[in-house]
Amino acid sequence: RPTPTKKMLELIIKELNQFNISKDNITLLVATGNHRPPTSNELIEMVGKEFKSSIPIVIHDASNKKNLIYLGETSRKVPIWVNKEIMKADLKILTGTISPHHAAGFTGGRKSILPGISGLKSLNIHHSLPIRPFYPALGWYHGNPFHEESLEAARITGIDFIVNSIHNREGDVIKVVAGDLDKAHYEGVKICRDIWAVRVPEMSDITIVSPGG
Template identity: 55%
Template sequence: MKHKVPYGKEFIEFELDVPVEKLIAEKIEKAPDKRAIVRAAMENPIGSAKLCELAIGKRNAVIVINDITRPSPTQLLVEEISRELNEAGIRDSEITLLVATGNHRTNTEEELISMVGEEAYKRFMIINHNASDPDQLIDLGKTTRGLAVVVNRLVVESDLTILTGIITPHQSAGFSGGRKSIVPGVAGVKSLEQHHSLPIRSEHPVMGKLENNTFHEEAVEAARKVGVDFIVNVVKNSDGDITTVVAGDLVEAHEKGVADCKKAWEIQIQGKFDITIVSPGGYPKDFDMHQAQKALATAEMITKAGGSIILVAECAGGIGSFAQLLIESRDPQEVINCFKREGFNSINHSSKAYMYARVLQTHDVYFLTDKIDPLELKKMFFIPSASINAAYNNAKMKCEETPRVSFIPYAVDCIINIVS
């Protein structure tokens, strides 16, 4: 049987000589009318008054939007939110779109237009958050656990702060969306470095888990200190279509979205696999090595220690600054030790190197991409591969019996539970 693997904006086909267990969540039907479901959610907010009511008498508003690496329906959300703000008396000139870049690069003019549409690009002021720009930041003190809450001053000083985004499984936060638009979305370097280091960050992937998740809990407390007024988040299915929209309170609306996300993305499996073939899910989720790593976290959880993972990711955007940590280290364990000792470094994004090293230490990782030099991949302890079949043929040589093989085409968004 042939299988299709998302790769950039295209697909790669493969067929093996053994059964392949394709792990994909049961498809949830898309909403018949995207705009209607957004409006319905905003008309029936969870744990909050309607946005149009909150906006009455307010002078200005900031709408926090995802950056280019997140497949959010930003244009639609901005159109509907700004419509309600306008109706409440807030003019376009008093509405700012703040791009939650976190520690990512600044989005280009072309990318901003693709995100919000030409009309919104002309109507509103759009600001890329810069975590290293002191003029953009304000210090709100610390959380009860001691996390420094340094964030973009716009979300504090605006009369209304509205968060938009998409709720998906997340390897550190449990789920994206909600509070993540504040930390790390519009946080300063000081907060980012502390929040992304141990022990706030778990040593292991925690997709789909919020309980006892300090990464999540600290972000919620930080967002509460900021004073978020309203959120609008969406859930999508494996085709990238909107299935659910939630709006309202920072925590209550997000929790409802999380429940919907679980329905869309949970998968039950029996035991771990010898070999896992994995894709982040195509563009933009495999835009670069920074994004592609998230797929490995899913594969890491379901592949036997000592087993093999075949990562299929285009990575047109290249390797990223974190890769130098891998290249300059003797082995993955050295990267792990360095991160545990020194914590997250916002300049080279050392947590990403740590998460790669964690799986490279325990598994053989084959990397299929035509955008990264195979010699560079070898320096980072990957096994470059020209095809899925070539990688599989090498990987199965380690198996004493017929290998159990899994295939995860949309790994970034999966919540895989191993049941006995």
């Protein structure tokens, strides 16, 4: 993903240093979901050589139950198993990018927790939620159960702050939102929607679309 993680970290750590929070007290938790772990070179590309060598980095493994902690259930009975490393932190900050997503409506924000650092049991039940029969969830935000459960899980985890970037069609960063888990993310969603959404004047009987191919 095009997230400018290294630049975000530079700014976040600079801000934290002003409050006497040093690198020794910072841990980077890589939210892989159920994807493969990044290679050493990918980590360097992501966070830079300096941060890779000077800050502890924990790669999430959704299948490793020993590294998970149970926080309860969401209102739709999705069990919240998250990487226990995040619960050791007094200050929890999420970074990421906001872009259209086929299930969550939009990426970023709460998705760093569920699915980002959640266990397999949480992922399997969460990803099995009925989204909307026969309709794609791309760009669907309010009322989307995939989004709502992720947001609820992130709230229960106790997220304090997010920093998310929004990109144009060429991949350039055009805006960064920072602040509250819900409010800042939704501001980014509105910006992202203005960039990526295509408005049509009326419904058609037949529509032919291409995913870019």
